[in-house]
Amino acid sequence: MIGMNNNDGLRYFQVQVKTEQATHLPGISILEHFTKVEVISSVDTSQFPATYICLVHYEDENIFEKGLNLDLSFQIEKIILQFQNHAYIVARVVGPIMAMVQGVENCWLTMPTSLTRNQGLFMTVQGTPKALKEARDKLQEIIPDSLKMRISKTVAADWISAPKLPKRRHEVMNTAVELGYYSTPRKCTQRDIAEHLGIRQGTVAEHLQSAEGIIIQSWSKQALDSGFE
CATH class of the missing domain: 1.10.10 (Arc Repressor Mutant, subunit A)
Structure with a gap:
């Protein structure tokens, strides 16, 4: 069951979409290449698709030898740091769920947000109560199955704080x-x-x-x- 807090101020909700619930979505093919994808920070959300810094985990250490265009739903623009089984990359994330969030005014993706083979999609969306209600309704159109969701009336500001730069x-x-x-x-x-x-x-x-x-x-x-x- 999905609920929404109607008090004033910003809210956020966290959605769990199991892998089997998302088999009809194009973004699920990302898991053919990566075991886990974590969104770390947004880079540019003014254009579609939005650009994020992500941490990707993989089993094949030579995964990027054939190039960066591994999947149409995950357009890798740059590798920031690469290790044997994981890498920090800049990527544009394409797909109906991401497009839905980006298309709702006063609503945005935040952390923690991740996609894994075992758990599926765990997404945190933040915004005004009105915007979150709109995003919730649109999400139910994309995935009509029962979704697991946690809702809070407070902003999760203490999850990942931005580092202070000179x-x-x-x-x-x-x-x-x-x-x-x-x-x-x-x-x-x-x-x-x-x-x-x-x-x-x-x-x-x-x-x-x-x-x-x-x-x-x-x-x-x-x-x-x-x-x-």
């Missing part, structure tokens, strides 16, 4: 997002960012690499400390 690094990262560096297709280069800010291209590259590393390390530590798996 002022200059924060400025470079924000400028990169605003100019479309993480958009698809990419709308600017590091040189464009450097010219916009009046600094060297090498400095921009250093700031972006450092900021991406700080975000990933912060997320990993908080996820470990919280016991989230």
